[in-house]
Amino acid sequence: MNGERSTREGILVDLLEEFRACGFDGVSLSRISEVTGLGKASLYHHFPGGKGEMAQAVMSLAGDWLESHVFSVLEGQGEPAVRLESVLLALEDFYQQGRKSCVLDVMPLGGGPEVQAAVKQVMQRLLSGFERLAHSAGIKKADAKARAESTLIGIQGSLVVCRGLGSTSPFLNQMKALRKSFLTP
Amino acid sequence: MNGERSTREGILVDLLEEFRACGFDGVSLSRISEVTGLGKASLYHHFPGGKGEMAQAVMSLAGDWLESHVFSVLEGQGEPAVRLESVLLALEDFYQQGRKSCVLDVMPLGGGPEVQAAVKQVMQRLLSGFERLAHSAGIKKADAKARAESTLIGIQGSLVVCRGLGSTSPFLNQMKALRKSFLTP
DNA sequence: AAGTTTACACCGAACGATCGGTACAAATAA
DNA sequence: TTATTTGTACCGATCGTTCGGTGTAAACTT
Numbered sequence: 044m045n046g047e048r049s050t051r052e053g054i055l056v057d058l059l060e061e062f063r064a065c066g067f068d069g070v071s072l073s074r075i076s077e078v079t080g081l082g083k084a085s086l087y088h089h090f091p092g093g094k095g096e097m098a099q100a101v102m103s104l105a106g107d108w109l110e111s112h113v114f115s116v117l118e119g120q121g122e123p124a125v126r127l128e129s130v131l132l133a134l135e136d137f138y139q140q141g142r143k144s145c146v147l148d149v150m151p152l153g154g155g156p157e158v159q160a161a162v163k164q165v166m167q168r169l170l171s172g173f174e175r176l177a178h179s180a181g182i183k184k185a186d187a188k189a190r191a192e193s194t195l196i197g198i199q200g201s202l203v204v205c206r207g208l209g210s211t212s213p214f215l216n217q218m219k220a221l222r223k224s225f226l227t228p
Numbered sequence: 229m230n231g232e233r234s235t236r237e238g239i240l241v242d243l244l245e246e247f248r249a250c251g252f253d254g255v256s257l258s259r260i261s262e263v264t265g266l267g268k269a270s271l272y273h274h275f276p277g278g279k280g281e282m283a284q285a286v287m288s289l290a291g292d293w294l295e296s297h298v299f300s301v302l303e304g305q306g307e308p309a310v311r312l313e314s315v316l317l318a319l320e321d322f323y324q325q326g327r328k329s330c331v332l333d334v335m336p337l338g339g340g341p342e343v344q345a346a347v348k349q350v351m352q353r354l355l356s357g358f359e360r361l362a363h364s365a366g367i368k369k370a371d372a373k374a375r376a377e378s379t380l381i382g383i384q385g386s387l388v389v390c391r392g393l394g395s396t397s398p399f400l401n402q403m404k405a406l407r408k409s410f411l412t413p
Numbered sequence: 414a415a416g417t418t419t420a421c422a423c424c425g426a427a428c429g430a431t432c433g434g435t436a437c438a439a440a441t442a443a
Numbered sequence: 444t445t446a447t448t449t450g451t452a453c454c455g456a457t458c459g460t461t462c463g464g465t466g467t468a469a470a471c472t473t
Contacts (some may be wrong), residue, residue, distance in 0.1 A: 068253035166392045200385020207351045
């Protein structure tokens with residue numbers, strides 16, 4: 044149950060939380076109903092497309108969040124080290140130091156083709172963003188591309204391992220490793 | 229539909245394929261029934277515990293596979309480089325160069341506590357196995373532990389990214405990186 | 414100003430379909 | 444025969460979804 048109930052945005056905050064905790068198939072409308080405090084019929088008023096539209100909307104919300112906290116920084120101006128630190132802090136906050144899973148990991152399994160397309164798009168944007176950051180720090184293009192890829196892999200993988208082990212240290216270690224070596228030639 | 233239908237082992241091969249493709253929640257008994265060619269009654273004859281027992285059995289199968297192709301090599305004798313190569317080849321085969329997801333990633337979401345415990349146990353075994361391999365190659369204990377963790381992270385993460393992008397290159401790149409740098413001091 | 418209409422957010426109840434699971438008897442193998 | 448294995452039919456529960464309708468407050472009419 045959230046502060047701003049009746050608005051789509053308010054509902055979406057709860058939806059994001061549920062979907063990334065249980066995956067698309069793991070979340071039922073009854074569950075959504077009770078977590079938002081809205082009847083199932085009301086949910087269909089805000090999301091006429093049903094569960095599929097809810098999933099797409101959640102992907103959009105996550106995309107918007109990345110846009111303002113990650114993409115804009117990666118693709119913006121300023122000292123590379125400062126930009127990197129800003130992004131890493133944002134990610135630590137978003138994933139709650141590794142306690143929360145990533146929608147890019149859990150959503151594509153049950154989500155429809157639109158969700159999978161959104162996942163792909165976001166991943167590509169993350170890759171080019173990190174590549175750009177590395178490149179702007181004077182790292183050669185091919186190397187920058189490789190670092191971007193292993194950065195995304197490190198984030199996703201550490202979250203998977205955190206979930207499996209029930210520990211946050213893999214994610215935190217990964218963040219530490221990125222701080223140490225992402226920008227060093 | 230598999231060669232050895234009516235045996236538990238034969239059924240499990242199909243189950244593993246379904247579960248790791250769709251996750252626990254994404255697989256229905258009807259689907260299992262049609263993919264194995266067995267009626268529900270037959271499935272419940274082999275797995276009296278139902279879907280939950282099927283999931284646990286799949287985890288056991290994956291565990292057994294790891295036991296003979298990975299753990300025994302990581303914890304065994306022989307040239308470290310040879311052992312590493314053997315493990316990586318086995319993983320490339322198991323994940324079909326990145327086309328298939330890992331049960332450690334997709335199962336814990338809907339799977340019960342037993343499945344999650346199995347996931348945790350397998351991950352810990354993988355970690356100590358890789359640590360041991362690194363250690364036996366003369367790498368200091370703390371460093372070996374860190375390498376083991378980032379190796380597991382790299383495997384899981386690259387599979388997630390492969391699934392998201394619809395490409396196998398992240399996984400293949402990761403394998404290449406492990407060959408290049410896992411054993412180098 | 415008072416009455417009417419429109420628009421919006423919401424809900425209870427029920428839909429058909431499918432879920433995981435079971436009872437039981439026929440078929441098959443030993 | 445006896446024991447194992449399977450197909451058919453079925454169960455209650457829950458799935459995602461839709462229907463018909465309520466309450467409320469702003470927007471228009473007169």
